[in-house]
Amino acid sequence: MRHITEEKIWDCIVAGSGPAGIGAAVACARMGAEVLMLEAAGQPGGTICAVPFMPVNRLRLRKELRSEVHEAFVESLLSFGSEGCYPGPEDDVNGDGFCPQPEFAELAIYRLAEREGITLRLFSPVVDAVTRDRRIREIIVREKRGMVHYSAKLFIDATGDGDLAAAAGCDFWEGKSEEAADPSVAMHANFMLRTQNVEEQAIHMPITLGFSLVGIEAEPFFKWMDGNIGTFKEILKKEDEKGRYVAAWYAFNRGTAPGIMGVNNGAWVRQALTTSGLNSADLTAARKNGVQLAADLAAILRENNIPGCEHCALDRVGGILGVRDTRRIEGDYVLTFADSQKSAEFEDTIARKYGAIDANQLFMGKMDSGFSYPYRSLLPAAIDNLLLAGRCGSATFLGHSAGKSMGNMMELGCAAGAAAGLCIKNGNDPRELDIRVLRETLVRVFKVKL
Template sequence: MVDYKTIITETLKTEVLVVGGGSAGCNAAAAAALEGKKTMLVERYGFLGGTSTYILDTFYGFYIPGKEGRKVVGGIPDKVLDKLFARKAAILRPNTYGAGTGVTYDPEILKVVWEELLTESNVDILFHSFVVDVVTEGPKVTGVILVNKSGFFLVEADIIIDASGDADVVAKAGFPFDGIGGKEAVQSLTTTFRVMHVDNEAAISFTKQQMWDWMKEANATGNYYLPREEGSVHITTIPGVMATNMVRLAIPDPTNIADLSKAEIEGRKQALEYFRFMKDYLPGYDKAELMNFSTQIGVRETRRVIGEYTLTKEDVLGARKFDDAVLECGAPIEDHHNAAGTKWEYLEEGAVYQLPYRTLIPKDSTNLLVAGRCLSATHDAHASMRSIGQCMAMGQAAGTAAALAIQEGVEPKKLDINLLQAKLIENGAMINTHSSFVNYHE
């Protein structure tokens, strides 16, 4: 660690500090503020949402797959849905992969919705700020050091929630993690892109299997380079605009900036090749034009913290329940491995498993929590739990736990789980679901 005292421009103090303004971080900050705690959120971009706004346009995980398709995520995440549907900026979309009904939205409107959620909650937001180091006293992280155009800031906090996706705070503080550098390769990366001026009626006239067959046919000619002979293209909230998830790149460590930079370049190159294929092969796309690339390449997996408990594949597929459960998930294991395909493994029809609170507590830490895709889980279990719906629910759980731990004067791992569960349920979280399908068109 550098001698931060020589470079700090300003010192800020808060009770709860959330690092990362993605779906998990936004919900964490809103939840902590809801309980009356002074809360600050730090985000590297100039807008909120993370993967939900700069890469994707659909929330998965709110509904489980299957005929019943019941809703398993509620509470603060519902406020986000309510705001989107009130603006007619979201639709429910059945998922052909069987991952459950998705909530497809306008990412630009969602940016404003996230801002409304946090400003209405009186959360202090610092945009354009990177965490470059941490300040520690033994196992306690007393603050983080940020850098932005105004200089170097020290933000001191009672409890810090690492919702950075890459477990940046956990890693800088020296706590253990898995994922990059582990025995299993992390999941591949994807640059998404949207196209416009599509004939919607013609574009829904073919199946995904037909599209995949055409990809194989195009590759066989030698005139195209389509490394992933699958993927998806779907309708959006805007007529004539379709969104894709096709590109695939594999790098050992997406936190390695040199490799990540090369992946950004290759991702856009692949995207243009897939777009060329779409115009040449897919009905309805002959007059289509490229609308935009994702703001950055989509990263599915990097560091996964080693927590007080690690969620396993057996927990997921066995629909395991836990005494310290804070949310539920019915999403399949969706492993975008390094090969051209995607490995899917499903729970039994209608089944869900629960996520234990302990997976959000880095092992041996005293005032850290995590939320989002850096939770404590094995590679396989992570491939199910990383859905945005569950990341939002993790955020609410972590933010609520942080506030209650401060209120009770205890470390997060010593918090009374009954108190936490009662507060989550009071605020609308769904820990044991028996509700039927919720229709947000009504």
């Protein structure tokens, strides 16, 4: 394939435009850096845009500003009025979020990027990196025009999958790790458990295709659901036995227009636990089965005469699959389940995670909401000019699952972006950064509640 070299040297290249990538790009641009944000998919936003009307949680803290970066995203979202989004649930786990209509979330991201002076390129998967002496010299992006080589002073991996760090030679873990979790903090909210026997191969949280239904009357539907969860579970069990595609759980979010309902879910109950977001065969199966599951739910609700659903039909499925865990890159510190349980304060705390532990069918549990996230978990052990942001950060499986909601990921991004901005100004590497200056910048400039 043709190789093309882009001569421009960017201050910072952020790979991935999910919540972590957005947080990183905005913070870095606000520090005065020239930022290029590269997105593999044909739409920005990662999981923000993947599941219609899913609450993007923890964008604020007890209804107040979480950081200037979060607020910039919220303001952009709110600028489209009630067609664009509505406030999410207020409970302790899912609080302080907004439920966006995916296309308006997408428009909000374009608007935000333009306002902040961030260059965004879609259809631009980072596929390789040229490294020498612990530094990334170039990254390689597979575009239609060829393999394009990009250079930057610093890089941020916000791909969720840790594609850039892995390409640069960083070590990583995949899947559920051997880590004792205190059963007394466990809570479960699943309808049907995925219980296949698997040994040796890594096991993962489910890969979900989100979707929306039309023709639903929300009021009678939610009223029926509130009093009939047991009946609903029975219906699903029977439909599963009949061969219909049924999810381990469903979460329903009303739409921004009448009759529309967003559906998040725990994926097909028969999806293999080993289904990996890094394997194309698995991703194809997850997509195919997810579409079937979406079509089947509309039929199940209709045929069982669930109130409000008598005339419902499948509307659309998410633009991308929702992948909950893949690579976790080895960093200078590895965040653990134990860290999520105690109010330990790190000297290098640069963000906090709120909510609960949500490893889906594998473990749901309580955590110390607002626990600290150390800067060292953003630093990949093997490379000096790269920062990690979001779900590919350095953590155990449960350490990552503790507070993995999008507002938290955006705060990790904000920290990585601010750190990159400082390094670019001072001409040093992230590992050489004075942590007190970073913390002070996060609090003073970005209003992060450290």
